[in-house]
Amino acid sequence: MSNSSDSKPGNRILTIPVRDRGAFEAACADATDSDAVRVAVVHITGEADDGEGYLESGEPGMPAVLAAVQAPVVASLSGRIDDRALELALAADVRVCDAGTTFALTQPGRGELPSDGGTQRLPRIVGPALAADMLLTGRRVTAPEALAAGLVTEMLPDDEAAARAVEIAAEISARGLAAGRFSKEAVLKGADMPLDQSLRLEADLAILLHSDPERTEGIDAFKERREPDFRGKPGYRRDDPGR
Amino acid sequence: MTAAPFETVTYEKRGPVAHVVLDRPDVINAFSVQMRDDLSEVLFAIRHDTDVAAVLLWGAGDRGFCAGADLSEFGGAPSQAAARQARWARDVFGALRDLPVPTIAALHGHVIGSGVELALLCDMRIAADNAVFSMPETYYGLIAAAGGTQTLPRAVRRGRALDMLLAGRRLDAAEARHAGIVQRVVAPGDLDGEAERMALDLAALDPALFRAVKAALAAARDLPLVDGLARERRLSIMLGRGVGERRLAGAYRRPIEYI
Numbered sequence: 456m457s458n459s460s461d462s463k464p465g466n467r468i469l470t471i472p473v474r475d476r477g478a479f480e481a482a483c484a485d486a487t488d489s490d491a492v493r494v495a496v497v498h499i500t501g502e503a504d505d506g507e508g509y510l511e512s513g514e515p516g517m518p519a520v521l522a523a524v525q526a527p528v529v530a531s532l533s534g535r536i537d538d539r540a541l542e543l544a545l546a547a548d549v550r551v552c553d554a555g556t557t558f559a560l561t562q563p564g565r566g567e568l569p570s571d572g573g574t575q576r577l578p579r580i581v582g583p584a585l586a587a588d589m590l591l592t593g594r595r596v597t598a599p600e601a602l603a604a605g606l607v608t609e610m611l612p613d614d615e616a617a618a619r620a621v622e623i624a625a626e627i628s629a630r631g632l633a634a635g636r637f638s639k640e641a642v643l644k645g646a647d648m649p650l651d652q653s654l655r656l657e658a659d660l661a662i663l664l665h666s667d668p669e670r671t672e673g674i675d676a677f678k679e680r681r682e683p684d685f686r687g688k689p690g691y692r693r694d695d696p697g698r
Numbered sequence: 699m700t701a702a703p704f705e706t707v708t709y710e711k712r713g714p715v716a717h718v719v720l721d722r723p724d725v726i727n728a729f730s731v732q733m734r735d736d737l738s739e740v741l742f743a744i745r746h747d748t749d750v751a752a753v754l755l756w757g758a759g760d761r762g763f764c765a766g767a768d769l770s771e772f773g774g775a776p777s778q779a780a781a782r783q784a785r786w787a788r789d790v791f792g793a794l795r796d797l798p799v800p801t802i803a804a805l806h807g808h809v810i811g812s813g814v815e816l817a818l819l820c821d822m823r824i825a826a827d828n829a830v831f832s833m834p835e836t837y838y839g840l841i842a843a844a845g846g847t848q849t850l851p852r853a854v855r856r857g858r859a860l861d862m863l864l865a866g867r868r869l870d871a872a873e874a875r876h877a878g879i880v881q882r883v884v885a886p887g888d889l890d891g892e893a894e895r896m897a898l899d900l901a902a903l904d905p906a907l908f909r910a911v912k913a914a915l916a917a918a919r920d921l922p923l924v925d926g927l928a929r930e931r932r933l934s935i936m937l938g939r940g941v942g943e944r945r946l947a948g949a950y951r952r953p954i955e956y957i
C-alpha cells in the first residue's frame with residue numbers, strides 16, 4: 456500500500472518492544488529524538504499474565520512513556536487486552552485488533568482504580584457511556600463492539616492485526632514527518648483547550664510547518680503531478696542549528 | 699433574488715434559505731484564495747441580511763463537494779509572519795462557524811481536506827451515499843489548517859480522528875454517519891430535496907432558540923460541566939424572557955424589543 460516498503464523499515468518504522476522495560480524506554484526515546492524514525496509500531500498481546508513488560512508497574516507507567524512519544528504510534532492488539540495492556544494501547548494513536556480480541560478493565564472489581572490513564576484516555580476515545588460501563592461493571596468488550604465505539608479503527612481476521620499495523624505504519628512513514636508529529640500534537644494538545652484557542656494552536660503549527668522542506672516537496676509534487684518523495688530530504692531535525 | 703455574482707461561489711436566496719455553492723466544478727471545487735475571498739463576502743452579506751433564516755452549503759458538479767485546498771497556490775507566502783497575519787485578517791472559517799443562523803452542508807462525492815473542514819464548521823451535515831471523506835494533508839507534508847485537527851476529533855473522537863489525519867483512512871458515507879461526521883445519509887438523487895427540507899425546517903426555528911442552543915452546545919464543548927450548567931440556566935432564563943416579550947409584542951401589536 457506504500458511505496459516506502461522498499462526503504463529500511465527498521466529505520467523509518469521503529470518497533471517498540473513491550474516486554475523489556477529498558478528496551479521499551481529506549482525505543483520510546485528514539486521515536487521522539489531520532490529524525491530517522493517516522494512512525495512507531497507497538498504489538499500488544501494479552502495472552503498470558505506472565506508478569507513481564509507492560510504488566511509491570513513503575514513510575515512513570517509505561518502508558519505515560521508511550522504517550523510522550525512525538526512520532527505517530529500504531530498499535531496492534533490481540534488476545535485479552537486488559538488493565539495495563541489496555542491502558543498502554545490507549546496511549547497509542549491508531550489501534551487495530553484481531554477479531555478475537557477482547558477488552559476489559561478488571562481493577563475496579565478488585566477495589567482498585569486504574570492509574571495509568573484508564574479513567575482518562577478511555578472516555579476520551581470511546582465516550583463516557585462505554586467507559587463508565589467498563590469501569591463500573593468490569594464488562595468485557597468484544598472486538599466488534601470496540602470497532603463500533605472507535606476504540607479500534609480496524610478489525611482483522613485473527614493473527615493479521617500485527618501485519619496490518621505495520622502496513623498502516625508504512626503508509627504513515629511515507630507521509631510528512633513533521634506533518635504527522637504536528638497533527639498529533641494539534642489533536643492531543645488541542646483537546647484540552649476551548650475550540651477558539653485550539654484553532655489558534657492549529658494555525659500556528661500549520662504556519663510553523665512552512666519552514667519544513669518536506670512541505671515544500673509535497674507542494675512541488677502536487678504541482679508536478681507526481682508522488683511526493685520524502686526519502687533523502689533532511690526533514691524535521693530537532694537539533695537543527697538554524698534556530 | 700440573486701446577489702452580485704462571484705467568480706468561484708454562487709449565492710442565491712430561495713425563500714428564507716441562502717444557497718451557497720462552491721462553484722469550480724472543473725477542479726471539484728478546490729478551495730482557492732479567490733474562493734476564500736468570495737466566500738468571505740457572501741458570509742458577510744448573509745450575516746447582515748435579516749431575510750436569511752438558514753444557510754445551505756453545496757458543491758457544484760457531479761464529482762464532489764470539495765477536493766480540498768487548491769495546492770497549486772501553496773508555497774507562495776512571503777513570510778511566516780505574513781502568512782499568520784493573512785490567516786486571521788480574513789477568518790472565513792470563523793465567519794462560517796459563527797453565523798447567527800443554522801448552517802447545513804450538503805455533501806456528495808469527494809469530500810476531501812478543507813471540504814471536510816468546511817462541512818464540520820456547519821451546524822448540521824447531510825450526505826449522499828456516494829460521499830467519501832478523507833484528510834490527505836500529511837501525504838503532502840501538510841497539516842489540516844481549517845480547523846480539522848480540532849473539529850474532527852470533537853465530532854468523531856480521538857482514535858478515529860488520528861487514524862484519518864495520520865494514516866489517511868477514508869470513510870464512506872455510512873461510516874461517516876456512524877462515526878459522527880454526518881447526521882443524515884440519503885440517495886444521491888434525494889440530496890437536493892432532503893437538504894432543502896432540512897434547511898426549511900431549521901429556518902422555521904425561533905432564531906432566539908437557535909442561538910441559545912448553539913451557545914449551549916459551545917458551552918458543552920468548551921466549559922467544565924459546572925460552568926456549562928450555569929450557562930445553560932442563564933440561556934434558558936434569557937430565552938424565557940424573550941418568549942414573554944414576543945407574546946406581549948404580538949398582543950399589543952408592537953415591534954419586539956430584544957433583550
